[in-house]
Amino acid sequence: MTTPAIILHHFDESPFSEKIRIVFGLKDIAWTSVRISRIMPRPDLMPMTGGYRRTPVMQIGADIYCDSQCILRELERRFPQPGLTPDGNAGIAWATAMWTDRSFFQNTVNLVFGSLADKVPQEFIADREKLRGAKFDVAAMKQAMPQMRDQVRAHLQWIELQLGVSRLWLSGGKPGLIDVNAYMNVWYIRQNMADADAVLAEFGNTRAWETRMRAIGHGRRSEMSTSDALGIAKAATPQTAILADPSDLNGRKPGDRVEVVPDDYGKIKVSGEIVALSSQHIAIRRHDPLAGEVVVHFPRAGFLVLPA
Ligand SMILES: N[C@@H](CCC(=O)N[C@@H](CS)C(=O)NCC(=O)O)C(=O)O
Structure with a gap:
């Protein structure tokens, strides 16, 4: 082969x-x-x-x-x-990365590392401090968890709202770039937070969409x-x-x-x-x-x- x-x-x-x-x-x-x-x-x-x-x-x-x-x-x-923009809204679809990869992700990452705080190895912290050029302060992230929960909740509610009661994917009838961009954050919460179920509990459409996203798989x-x-x-x-x-x-x-x-x-x-x-x-x-x-x-x- x-x-x-x-x-x-x-x-x-x-x-x-x-x-x-x-x-x-x-x-x-x-x-x-x-x-x-x-x-x-x-x-x-x-x-x-x-x-x-x-x-x-x-x-x-x-x-x-x-x-x-x-x-x-x-x-x-x-x-x-x-195609990644099956419904034709290509401009807004590509632009979503500036939401999902930046403010949404920064809130998600702070929440995840706040929840992992004591378990984060020292060499990982040192490496990410170099990456950020700033302190990677897991104790401060732990303290800020209530605020980060609020932020992440607001982002998740936008996903929930967009899906509504009948939409299978964020841009309409087929999966595409907006789904991929937004899903990364939900996936990250699911992979890392012991209480992911609680974070996602109120968002039933989002959880059903998450299951559909996971089923897409990773290709060959x-x-x-x-x-x-x-x-x-x-x-x-x-x-x-x-x-x-x-x-x-x-x-x-x-x-x-x-x-x-x-x-x-x-x-x-x-x-x-x-x-x-x-x-x-x-x-x-x-x-x-x-x-x-x-x-x-x-x-x-x-x-x-x-x-x-
Ligand atoms: N804007 C970048 C962000 C990538 C990013 O932050 N990746 C994380 C890992 S998921 C990272 O680079 N962490 C540090 C590293 O791997 O060296 C992208 O879209 O690829």
Whole structure:
């Protein structure tokens, strides 16, 4: 059997990776799972990303896709059927990530870690402090649980309201991107909170939808080691075509040297030369002694592009 070309670097507990795994299920994609460690270092992955350290990362040969937004966009391009925006509300569907991945997720993560407080290993705390550039204070999160319960409840009620009494999926009759984005938070609560039933108790439509989401599954998965994945990058040539963006308001163009960095956390700058860019995507070429020539892809929303 040949190895599926779509490689996901992830760990099973990662909620942002769950978004991608569910889309593998929705589109019935055969994929290769590379399980990375939950904390740094990740010596086989960093040569490919150029330092970007968040999870998940998708690899297709020597093309490396960072951030779940960017990964989902590429999966939609390569596997257009069934589509992620089946009801046509594509703009609002893509924009939901700014709700689900940011304010909703920050509230969820604080609630989850507040509930786990004493059980969180010290090395995980130290790693996430580096990621955040701020204290990862589980004792404070434990204290703030009542407030976080209120916040998470408000977000969950929006899901409940949207489903109403008769809607099976958040955008209508078929599952899509809005479901995937919102579900990540419910999945994370379910996986980690002993009292998840209590958190979800009042939201009957949401619980029924959660069961439907889980049943979508993860597509067709096989496993590979981190070092084999690095070997694939090294042996491959990036496939990204040069693409200019005549509407770029800053006059950026292929060939320009830039640094790309998340605007929220894990702010490690990745530098390279622009290959392709658009309002939603930037791809930069880099060379690494271990990975060879790679093209690293990022979303634009939530990422800053700086002159190198
Ligand atoms: N905006 C990013 C966020 C990803 C994110 O925060 N992932 C968590 C794990 S679920 C993470 O990176 N944690 C630190 C790490 O894995 O190094 C995305 O959509 O992919």
